[in-house]
Amino acid sequence: MKKLLIILGSIIGLIFLVLIATPIVFKDDIKKAVDQAIAENINAQVYYDEGGFSLSLLKSFPNFSLSVDDFGIVGNAPFDQDTLVHVGSFGFEIDLMSVINGEQIKINSILLDQPSITVLVLPDGTANYDIVPSSEDTAVVEESGEAASFNIAIKQWEIKNAEIVYIDQSSNMSAILLGLNHSGTGDFTEHVFDLGTQTSIESITFGMDGVDYLSNKTFNADIILNMDLPHSKYTFKENKLSLNDFGFGFDGYVAMPGEDIDMDLNFEGKDISIKSILSLIPGVYQEYLNGVETSGSISFEGSAKGAYNENRLPDVMAKLNVDQGRIKYAEYPIPIEALTIRTDLNVPGENMDDMVFNMPTFSMLLDGEKVGANLTFSNLQNYTWDFGMHGKLDLEKLLKVVPVEGMDLKGLIAADLSTSGNMKLVDEERYDEIPAEGSLAITGFEMVSEDLPQGFGIQQSKMTFSPKVINLQQFDATLGQSDMHLDGSVSNFIGYALNEEEVLKGSLNFRSNTFNLDEWMTEEDTTVVEEDTSAMEIIRVPTNLDLRLQSKIGKIVYDGMDISDLDGLITVKDGIAKLENIDFNLLDGEFVMNGTYNSVPEKPAFDFGFNIKDLSIPKSYETFNTVQQLAPVAKNVAGDFSAALGFNGVMGPDMMPDYEHLTGHGLVEIAEAALKGDNLMKAMSAASKFSGDQINMDNVKLNIEIREGRLYVEPFDVKMSGQKATVYGSNGIDGSLDYYISTMVKTGAAGSAVNQALASYTGGKEVIGEEMLVKLKIGGTYEKPKVGIASTESANGQGGSIKAAAQAEIDKQIKEAEAKAKAELEKQKKEAEAKAKEELAKQQAELEKKAEEEAKKAAEDAKKKAKKALKDMF
Structure with a gap:
């Protein structure tokens, strides 16, 4: 017995030894085999x-x-x-x-x-x-002809x-x-x-x-x-899937008896609710669902039936229905109630392009107001739609249910709209054939947002729709501090909404009691250190608008000015705003303005004409930059003027005229005015001893012309120290003065003071005669004028020729300015031509180099293909 136990123990020990030793003995061989298999595959x-x-x-x-x-x-x-x-x-x-x-x-x-x-x-x-290394699949065939498994x-x-x-x-x-x-x-x-x-x-x-x-x-x-x-058949029995709180299950089978895959599957929602659907909202909005209360029944079901192969897919059907839905949020006491939705989706397997999505019913109550909608969408080859919206919607309540960050919104919208059509009509730009009809009314609308802090409101608006036109029956609104009232019609609105190249056309009547443009002055902050250098940006007129705006405005506030009783036609087309017979009152004067503003070029161009009546000269200086730049003397002139003026030029990036390239002309009429008390008068008095401290202008007509940054004034008559004087010359936007004043001086009456002043021009001799023609030259700048006596001569009855001589002088100056401008233009033209030739030569060289490289590459590719073809042949 003892011997038997020893034998059994030895056998068991041997077995354990084998169990322990076998993995150790074969471990390296197995590892090697694994490494080899990895390397090969x-x-x-x-x-x-x-x-x-x-x-x-x-x-x-x-x-x-x-x-x-x-x-x-x-x-x-x-x-x-x-x-x-x-x-x-x-x-x-x-x-x-x-x-x-x-x-x-x-x-x-x-x-x-x-x-x-x-x-x-x-x-x-x-x-x-x-x-996985690429290799040809080979089947191992046994003698019986069947593949080894x-x-x-x-x-x-x-x-x-x-x-x-x-x-x-x-x-x-x-x-x-x-x-x-x-x-x-x-x-x-x-x-x-x-x-x-x-x-x-x-x-x-x-x-x-x-x-x-x-x-x-x-x-x-x-x-x-x-x-x-x-039988390669797989049958779904008990199963449930869930995405967040949305659960659904399958039953049916999938079979693969041959090359086709046959299926008969049914799916449906399990233990789902409205909150289940809300749980599918992306996670960033999950906080919005905290404290939400929902109720109502919801059902989701569908099927996938038929064969699946290279030529077709199974037929897919799905339905989602909601009955008596209710959604209430913790922060908003008024819930969405009676929410009813009916939807179904059918996708035929033989041709998915024939899919149809149908939502015949969408309705809800929001604080007793019912909103309904319907939608049908089909045909993936030619998207076809049929949409309608009916009922009333309170935006303030809706925004509390579905908040939009950075925006406050309220107002009641009553809509009865319907539209249908297909993408073929859109692609072929047959927009007027797209049915769109109904009506829209807005009451008590108010919107304030981060981009519109001034606020926009619509007190009452009514409009009707047809495929071709929107008829605006009433539009009473406020934009910040401004009120607006519109009526008229707008056409091609569907094309404009679907294609940014389409043009919105319209004819509207615009009325306002007060319109404050200062609220909307777009400023670009370019502050350097503590200096405020903010400047307005270029105002671009949209090129896809074709509008006629008959305007009547009681008061316009713009850049510190009050413009009143404006009436006239403004048209907008191709990025150009055109003003026709715009009459208004400004600075106690009456204006009529015509002209255009073209915002399409990089530097917008303008061409305006003004008829002005009874405008205050000092107020015009305080108000208009153009007067400050080109007529600084207006600062110290008391009186009114009337004028017919025309200006054209380009705008700078600060929406101010580029004065160096401003062109203008016109007639300025002064009934009664006086220049006194400024640096110019003081300098004239000090230099001539007879000019006095005031220049009077009565019934004066000034013909002016603006060229290359200078204002040229043709000769006109004034009174200086009781004597008639003729003034002409020019001044620049840099403040420089180049004027002449010619006057007859009664030497006897003037006495020794005049003689002493004229002595340097007569060789120290006493003046002989009762009258002398004295010509003063005014240079320097308006702030620091330089006045001197240019020439003197005995009158001898030549007083009538003073104005003619002055006119000849100013004509000479204008011709010189024109010649200078023409020479500068010719210089710029030649420089541009030289630069264009240089750029063309550079481009030609680059094209030749590229063509040479492509030809070389094509030759190398052809060579490689030829080598490959020879290799394949042999």
Whole structure:
């Protein structure tokens, strides 16, 4: 007996020794075989912890177990810095006898612990998962003619805490799955059995083209699938899937008896509610759902039936219905009630372009006001729609239910609108054939936003629609401090809304009691240190507007000016605003203005004409920059003037005229005015001793011309110290003066003071005669004028020729200015031509170089193709 026990003990010990020694003996061979298989089948860098490579027969005797720790795959360039797969631990257990028998390998369990998968697809379609060497598939054919099979049966598998990241730059799509856990069981040794799986994902995020369709959503799935392997038929039994709180289930089957896949599946919502649907809102809005109360019945069902192959898909149908829905938010006491929705979707498998989405009913009550809508959408080849909206909507209540950040909105909209059409009408620009009719009324509308802090309000508005025109029957509104009243019609509004190149046309009557433009002066802050250098931006008139605006405004506030009783026609077309017979009152004067403002060029151009009556001269200086720049003397002139003036030029980036290139002409009439008490008069008196301290202007007519930054004044007569004087000359925007004053001086009456002043011009001799013709020259600047006596001569009855001589002098100055401007223009033209020739030569050289490179490349490509063709032939 003792001997027997020793023998049995020895046998058992030997068996244990074999169990322990076998994995050790064969470990290196198995590892080598694994490394060789990886090298032959994977074109990437594979790593694993060699110390974590484990084989054992003891852990699950009589089964065989293998495990690998810290297993991973890193791609080759350009993905050599990106890990495709990393697994914390990978292991499986194999039925040892099934391996020995060889008919079917039975895997009892597989475990992936903490796998991390990162899939990257570059814009050109290159993917980091493309790591399998390309090879021709070859079938191993047995003598019987049937392909050899490799039979594996798996009973149980599990994935713990997986992380999957998918980034596809070629389609601008991304998906992130975090906290994925999955397990499954099934006896694949049987021909017919139930396969059970459980899946949970803690966070799913999916986005495409910059839109997050899913954001931090959870997913759970419990599925039992009957597997009929001999007939390749798979039947869904008990199963439920849920995305966040939205749960749904399947029943039916999928069969693959041949090349086609046949299916008859039905799906429906399970334990779902209105809040279930709201839970699908992206995660960034989840805080908005806190404290929400919902009720009402909801149903979701559908089916996918038919064959799936290269030529067709199954027919898909889905329906979503809501009855007596109610939604109430914690911060807003008034709920949405009586929410009713009917929708259905049909997608035929033979031609998906014939899909139809239909929402015949959408209605709700918001504080007793009913809003309804309907929509039908079909035909993916020629998008066809039929939409209608009916009822009343309180925007203030709606905004509290669906808030918009940075905006306060309220008002009541009553709508009865309908439209239908298709994309063919849009593509062919047959907008007037798109039915659009109904009416829209707005009452008590108010909007304040970050972009419109002044606020916009509509007290009352009524309009009707037809395919071709919107008739605006009433529009009473406020824009900040301004009131507006409109009526008229607008056409081509559908084309304008669908195509930015289409032109919106209209004819409107505009009335306002007070319109404050100062509120809307767009300023660009260019502050340097503490100096305020803010400047207005260019005002661009949209080029896709063709509008006639008959305007009547009681008062306009603009840049500190009060413009009153404006009446006239403003037209806008092709980016040009045209003013026709715009009459208004300003600074106690009467204006009539005609002209255009063209905002299309980089530097907007203007061409305006003014008829002015009884305008205050000093007030015009205080108000208009143009007067300050070109007629600074107006600051010290007391009186009124009338004028017929024309100006044209370009605007600078600060919306001010470019004075150096301003052109103008006209007639200025002064009934009675006086210049006194300024630096000019003081300088004249000091230099001549006879000019006095005042110049009087009675019934004066000034012919003026503006060229190249200078104002030229033709000769006109004034009174100076009781004597008639003729004034002519020019001044520039830089303040420079170039004027002459010619006057007859009674030497006897003037006495010795005049003689002394004229002595330097007569060689020290006494003046002989009663009158002398004295010509004063005024130079310097208006702030620092320089006055001197240019010449003197005995009158001898020549007083009548003074004005003619002065006119000749001013004509000479204008001709010189014109010649100078013409020479400068010719110089600029030649410089531009030279620059253009230089640029053309440069471009020609670049084109020749590019053509030469392309020809060289084409020759090399042809050479390579020829070599390849020869190689393929032989």
